[in-house]
Structure formats: structure tokens, C-alpha cells
Amino acid sequence: MxxxxxxxxxxxxxxxxxxxxxxxxxxxxxxxxxxxxxxxxxxxxxxxxxxxxxxxxxxxxxxxxxxxxxxxxxxxxxxxxxxxxxxxxxxxxxxxxxxxxxxxxxxxxxxxxxxxxxxxxxxxxxxxxxxxxxxxxxxxxxxxxxxxxxxxxxxxxxxxxxxxxxxxLKYLRGAMSFIEAQWANPDEEFVRLVARNFYEGKLTGAVVEGMKPIVRRAFDDLFRQRAKHKIDVAFDGGADEEIPVVEDKKIETTPDEIQGFLIVRAIAAELAPVSRIVMRDAQSYCSVLFDDNNRKPIIRLHFNGKSKFVTVFGADKEGTRHNIAAVEDIFGLSGALKEAVSSYLA
CATH class of the missing domain: 3.90.1570.30 (tt1808, chain A)
Structure with missing residues (x-):
């Protein structure tokens, strides 16, 4: 192999x-x-x-x-x-x-x-x-x-x-940590760096403070656009040079997995835009991720075996197994699923 x-x-x-x-x-x-x-x-x-x-x-x-x-x-x-x-x-x-x-x-x-x-x-x-x-x-x-x-x-x-x-990898991790921190709460220096590229007036303290929510929104909107584009490519079968879609013929997304994903998405929609709840299938399980980031798992659907079970992730990213009889039983886990989504919104 x-x-x-x-x-x-x-x-x-x-x-x-x-x-x-x-x-x-x-x-x-x-x-x-x-x-x-x-x-x-x-x-x-x-x-x-x-x-x-x-x-x-x-x-x-x-x-x-x-x-x-x-x-x-x-x-x-x-x-x-x-x-x-x-x-x-x-x-x-x-x-x-x-x-x-x-x-x-x-x-x-x-x-x-x-x-x-x-x-x-x-x-x-x-x-x-x-x-x-x-x-x-x-x-x-x-x-x-x-x-x-x-x-x-x-x-x-x-x-x-x-x-x-x-x-x-060390520097990549440092860069990601910095970007994530600035995304959540951009500091004055970062806001000035961004704003001076498009704001023509004087960047006073009050202006910079007013720019902070705009910079945060810019991060959110840019990511949502890229995530939506990626989803559209995956489901429409379109070609994309920057974000190629690799087809693995050994992976089969089943109707149960799609139904499970839609249930999770419906639950999560109370807290976050549905575009941020993304399905990523694999050979042994189907993941539902926040922001299409495998470091932000919400749930894994283990539907390929004789019995069905799911793994729901808490705020500590540790998974808890739940046996289910039917896909609809996922609705009974809405509290745990909302907790997982909330942890990525903090």
C-alpha cells in the first residue's frame, strides 16, 4: 500500500x-x-x-x-x-x-x-x-x-x-498565531498598517479605534468569500487554479453523511453563518469543521461501519463518542454541538 x-x-x-x-x-x-x-x-x-x-x-x-x-x-x-x-x-x-x-x-x-x-x-x-x-x-x-x-x-x-x-513550521505557527490574534482583536499598530493603504486622512487615535471593527469585518468577509468559493467549486465541479479540488475515488459521501451534515449545519446556524460550517469527507469518517479548518472540528460522523456513532468535540477539542440509532438522533446533541461552535467564535 x-x-x-x-x-x-x-x-x-x-x-x-x-x-x-x-x-x-x-x-x-x-x-x-x-x-x-x-x-x-x-x-x-x-x-x-x-x-x-x-x-x-x-x-x-x-x-x-x-x-x-x-x-x-x-x-x-x-x-x-x-x-x-x-x-x-x-x-x-x-x-x-x-x-x-x-x-x-x-x-x-x-x-x-x-x-x-x-x-x-x-x-x-x-x-x-x-x-x-x-x-x-x-x-x-x-x-x-x-x-x-x-x-x-x-x-x-x-x-x-x-x-x-x-x-x-515554527515560523508558520507563529504567523498563524499572530494573524488569528489580529483577526479576533486587531491592535492599534496593525490597524494603522492596514488603514494607511486606503485611508487618506490623518490616522488619529479616534480614527484608528473606529477602524478596528472594519478590519475585523474585512477579515471575516474575506474568509467567508474564500470559503464560499471553495464550497462552490467542490459542489459545482468547477475548476479553480488557486484551490484545486482533488478527487479521491475511494471516498464515497453517503446520503446519511449528507443528512448528518445538514442537521449539524441547521443547529450551528443559530450561532454562525452556515457558510462557516463545512463538510470534509474521508475514508473512515466524515468531518464537519468550522471554517473548513481541521484544527476546528465540530463533529465526526462514523457511518461506514455496521453501527453508527459520532464524535462531538468540546471547547478543549477533545472528542466524546455518542452512539446513535438513526441520523436524526444528532438533533439530541444540539447542546454539545453549539458548545463546540461557540468555542470557535470566542
Whole structure:
């Protein structure tokens, strides 16, 4: 299978394991070891993957890291595993920090099987950064995420390329954070920067203050126009050079998924324009996203199996599973769905 198909198959495995693999060991066996296989490593070959790797770290003797992954004779990845129920934002991973320096590894990986965080040493050589440069969500990813993940495959490994990409991702994340902050509440300096391109008068404090809601509205309108255009292209089958639509013949959007999407859209319409509620189908589930952003999930429709269930996301972006007998049962989840939408409007 292709790398994309391997990851899709792993995502299906993760969905099944999510309900039963609650311990760390079960998570390792069910998802993390298969993930390392997807990256091209033989998990049963100790020259490639060393489980429970032991090293003396300063005064601490005999500490273990879950996996040390070798390429050739060098340890390149250190993997610290958590149970599938662990929220990585709350996870302690001090061992990963200590081992990173001692083993001269290039990449630290923290994962609960569903979410995979990648660390390196952009801030200071041989000292692992406190924040990951790349996060991969096995249950919510796009083609750009796949391209980044594929760089970690054994056959593609190049620390120079990875660190160059890490640096770019770091700055991209910073730029997105800045733009998002300015979108929500533009500061005076940013408003002046924008306004001086079209306002001919003197930009006094009062004028700048009056421009703030205009700049916010400009952000909103521009995004809605682009989102509407993208939706029109997808549903009308038109061609677009800037935003190409890639057809995946293995993905079939079913009538139930369309009905579920329309129900969610109707519920969300009480809080936000319907153009901001977007459907994005995948092989194993159908997502409904806010602003067509996979980092702003509202609900996932799991209608491809024998039984139907949905995953609704809260303000913390953690998903909660709900079994349903019929698509119409989604109406009973309106409170949770409105909470998810509200969290993206704040």
C-alpha cells in the first residue's frame, strides 16, 4: 500500500482501539507499534527499534524510555508513549527531555497513539525544545499533514530536511498565531498598517479605534468569500487554479453523511453563518469543521461501519463518542454541538 493508505488503515485501527486500549501497554501494542511500522521500521528488529531503552541520565540510574529508534547505527528518534486516554497537553514527559540530550537523538516523539507530537532542538543545540514543531492528529489530518509526516519515514529520513521543515513550521505557527490574534482583536499598530493603504486622512487615535471593527469585518468577509468559493467549486465541479479540488475515488459521501451534515449545519446556524460550517469527507469518517479548518472540528460522523456513532468535540477539542440509532438522533446533541461552535467564535 501507499503511505497514504497505510496511514488511513492505521487511523481505522486507532478508531477501533480508542474504546478498549486504555492502558499504556495496550496503546503501544494497538497503535504505537503499528505507527512505527508505517514509518518503515521493523518493530521486532532490535537493531531498528529498542523497547524500554535504558540509559543513565545524570544521577538517575536505569531510567527507561519507551522506544529508541535507530537508522543505521545511530539513535534518531526517542519515543515516549502515553495511554490513549491521556491528554498530551497534561502529560509529563521529563524523561524525553533528559534522554534527548544524553543520547544525541535528533527527534523526540510524544504520543498517545492518536496524537503524535514531534520535538527537536531549534532553540538550543542538543536541548529539546519545550514545544513541538509538528503535531499529527491521526483522526484529523489533511494532505499537507501527510506530506510532513512522510518526511519521518525511514526511507526518506534526512535530519537536514526535517530541521529545515521544523524551522518553517515554527515560523508558520507563529504567523498563524499572530494573524488569528489580529483577526479576533486587531491592535492599534496593525490597524494603522492596514488603514494607511486606503485611508487618506490623518490616522488619529479616534480614527484608528473606529477602524478596528472594519478590519475585523474585512477579515471575516474575506474568509467567508474564500470559503464560499471553495464550497462552490467542490459542489459545482468547477475548476479553480488557486484551490484545486482533488478527487479521491475511494471516498464515497453517503446520503446519511449528507443528512448528518445538514442537521449539524441547521443547529450551528443559530450561532454562525452556515457558510462557516463545512463538510470534509474521508475514508473512515466524515468531518464537519468550522471554517473548513481541521484544527476546528465540530463533529465526526462514523457511518461506514455496521453501527453508527459520532464524535462531538468540546471547547478543549477533545472528542466524546455518542452512539446513535438513526441520523436524526444528532438533533439530541444540539447542546454539545453549539458548545463546540461557540468555542470557535470566542
Amino acid at each position: 501507499s503511505f497514504k493508505e497505510d496511514v488511513a488503515d492505521l487511523a481505522k485501527r486507532a478508531i477501533s482501539a480508542q474504546a478498549v486500549a486504555q492502558t499504556e501497554e495496550a496503546t503501544k501494542n494497538a497503535i504505537i507499534m503499528p505507527f512505527l511500522r508505517v514509518l518503515g521500521f521493523d518493530v521486532f528488529d532490535p537493531t531498528q527499534v529498542i523497547p524500554e531503552y535504558v540509559a543513565d541520565v545524570g544521577l538517575k540510574k536505569g531510567e527507561k524510555i519507551d522506544y529508541a529508534v535507530k537508522i543505521g547505527s545511530r539513535i534518531e528518534y526517542l519515543v515516549e508513549a502515553k495511554s490513549v486516554s491521556t491528554n498530551l497537553r497534561d502529560a509529563q514527559f521529563s524523561q524525553l527531555f533528559r534522554y534527548f540530550h544524553t543520547c544525541d537523538a535528533n527527534i523526540g516523539i510524544l504520543t498517545n497513539g492518536l496524537h503524535i507530537w514531534f520535538f527537536t532542538d531549534l532553540e538550543a543545540p542538543n536541548k529539546m525544545d519545550a514545544t513541538p514543531f509538528f503535531k499529527f492528529d491521526l483522526l484529523s489530518y489533511d494532505d499537507n499533514d501527510l506530506k510532513e509526516l512522510e518526511k519521518f519515514h525511514k526511507n526518506n529520513f534526512s535530519i537536514e530536511n526535517i530541521q529545515a521543515a521544523a524551522s518553517s
